[in-house]
Amino acid sequence: GPGVFINPRKLVEEISELKRQGIDVSPANYGIDARAHVTLDYHVRDDAFSFEVQKGKAGHESTGNGVKQTARDKVMRVGIRFGEWLQADCMFEIMHEKGLVSLLSGSTGTGESAEQTIRTLVHSYDSEREILKPFVVQDHDIYAKHGKDGRLSEGAQGALLDLDVGQYPGTTSSNPLLVPGYPDQRVGVIKLYTSSVGIAERPFVARMHPSLESSLVEAWGERGVTTGRDRKLGWLDLVALRYTIQAARVTHLVGSCGDRLDTLFSKNEKIGVVVGYNVDDKLYDQWDVSFHNRFVLRKAKPVIEWFEPWQQFHKDGILTDESQRFVDFVQDRIGMEFHAIGVGPGDQDELVLREFRD
Structure with missing residues (x-):
């Protein structure tokens, strides 16, 4: 386009x-x-x-x-x-x-x-x-x-990198949220954790501890496609996710990389979900208008809910008890259900939880 x-x-x-x-x-x-x-x-x-x-x-x-x-x-x-x-x-x-x-x-x-x-x-x-x-x-x-006969159109990646909607000035120079064609459904695809390769001017509130981050970069293959640089890693951020869903007009949600979180079991590390931000001792669980002031989020501290790690995200295509609790919690907090979750790099590595045409 x-x-x-x-x-x-x-x-x-x-x-x-x-x-x-x-x-x-x-x-x-x-x-x-x-x-x-x-x-x-x-x-x-x-x-x-x-x-x-x-x-x-x-x-x-x-x-x-x-x-x-x-x-x-x-x-x-x-x-x-x-x-x-x-x-x-x-x-x-x-x-x-x-x-x-x-x-x-x-x-x-x-x-x-x-x-x-x-x-x-x-x-x-x-x-x-x-x-x-x-x-x-x-x-x-x-x-x-x-454009009106059931075709799939893919936009660019990174809602919070969008020049107008994202965390300005730490954005790209274009508009990844522009969806081509005549969409009757907007499918948002998210990792079940957060990663970013360029955070010079973009606050990364959900970032995990650097020692854990560095041990996961290699295991998860988290390097920038263009730059080859190690990505910074963080927990799933529900404050940013809710904002993204609303700003991007997402109608259907797909998760990805559920299988990667299995790694945390062997490391005996709990799995975090950011449920709010603490800014100057004030708690926010929704994206606030003040966050568009570039200096505000630099002061934000994450409020994290912790989950016990799981040995397997799914077994024979069914979520395990531990991962189901994680998924249910996320769905309840954001008010939207996952239609599918990716569990590997292959075309068939996907758990379809509900039909897209509903």
């Missing part, structure tokens, strides 16, 4: 890799909206510098992939959209007209005129244009044709 940022060089690599694995990627099953903004080399260069500067810090604000810089240009109305990028002359005119040559320092070498510097960058994408040109679409055309 138009909210996506496209890095042509990376996308071509990904498509080639999928095809190498025997996966069909063609205009019949994949499209790129003409209005999606393009991440260019100078966006990546600038973000990579920020990423390097942040190394070694407690948290980070960037993945080094140019997302923030692409979003900046989009909002400043000096960005280039995919439909424009596909036409080399159009891309050149935009960059020339908007005076974007100043952004190209170090991208294409030295000793060139401003005009030639732009042309060098523009034509460095010629091979990617040839590959990606057949994929251009308008997403509203797709949904007008297919």
Whole structure:
């Protein structure tokens, strides 16, 4: 859709890799909206510098992939959209007209005129244009044709990373909560604990003790997909979850990673659920308007309900007594039932608790 940022060089690599694995990627099953903004080399260069500067810090604000810089240009109305990028002359005119040559320092070498510097960058994408040109679409055309016949549309991940709804300024630069198509159901998928790879400006009230966290990162494979950095881990946060359900207009709830909590049995560690926040000796069990002040949640301390660990989350597809108590507690507190819970990485590793079409 138009909210996506496209890095042509990376996308071509990904498509080639999928095809190498025997996966069909063609205009019949994949499209790129003409209005999606393009991440260019100078966006990546600038973000990579920020990423390097942040190394070694407690948290980070960037993945080094140019997302923030692409979003900046989009909002400043000096960005280039995919439909424009596909036409080399159009891309050149935009960059020339908007005076974007100043952004190209170090991208294409030295000793060139401003005009030639732009042309060098523009034509460095010629091979990617040839590959990606057949994929251009308008997403509203797709949904007008297919969007009301039982299709599944997936948005991005991370409600609290949403630029408008999330924990600003510790958010991404786009809107993961935008759901494409004509949804009659909104399925929210949550882990039964919390994880986050970038918490530089995002308070992590539910974070577990660092010693336990560090012992679980490897066992649970909790590393950022983009950055490769260890994620920070915390307990399931019902204050944030209720807010997310309401803000995202979730109608159906799915849990995941129930099986991972089995690990805590062997460590003789109880399982926590954050049921409230203590801010300056005042207790909150709902997301308060004051939490949109970035300094308030930095002072919040978690109020935690503890559960005995279980040896198995389920047995033969049925929740064990201990995990059932955990699930019942969560459902009662948030006022919504799980329709399914994931219990492993496989396609069939799912406990379906109730039908989605109810």
